Amino acid sequence: MILDKNGNTTIITQEKASVVELVKKIDVLYERFKNDNIIVNLTTLNKVPLPDIVEFLQLSNKHRKAKHSFVIVTDKANLNETPDEIVVVPTLQEAYDIIEMEDIERDLGF
Numbered sequence: 001m002i003l004d005k006n007g008n009t010t011i012i013t014q015e016k017a018s019v020v021e022l023v024k025k026i027d028v029l030y031e032r033f034k035n036d037n038i039i040v041n042l043t044t045l046n047k048v049p050l051p052d053i054v055e056f057l058q059l060s061n062k063h064r065k066a067k068h069s070f071v072i073v074t075d076k077a078n079l080n081e082t083p084d085e086i087v088v089v090p091t092l093q094e095a096y097d098i099i100e101m102e103d104i105e106r107d108l109g110f
Contacts, residue, residue, distance in 0.1 A: 023055045050081050
């Protein structure tokens with residue numbers, strides 16, 4: 001797991017461990033970046049099945065409830081199958097775009 005901070009956004013890149021292990025690590029280290037927007041970069045993984053995406057659902061809901069963005073980046077998942085409650089995009093640029101749009105929505109009170 002690689003942590004990279006860019007302004008008020010923390011990018012978490014997964015390299016080797018399973019997605020379940022990654023979610024556990026993020027939970028343990030959550031206090032470190034709970035006030036940032038979070039991008040979970042899974043582009044290094046060969047395949048990201050729906051159950052792996054769903055592993056992030058509880059963490060995503062908690063983070064979004066605190067008025068911060070939580071975005072997963074992967075081009076190896078079927079985006080049509082992902083639950084609406086979790087944001088999954090195919091590129092890092094789209095993740096930044098989503099965060100920017102959500103910041104604007106929060107500023108406007110939506």
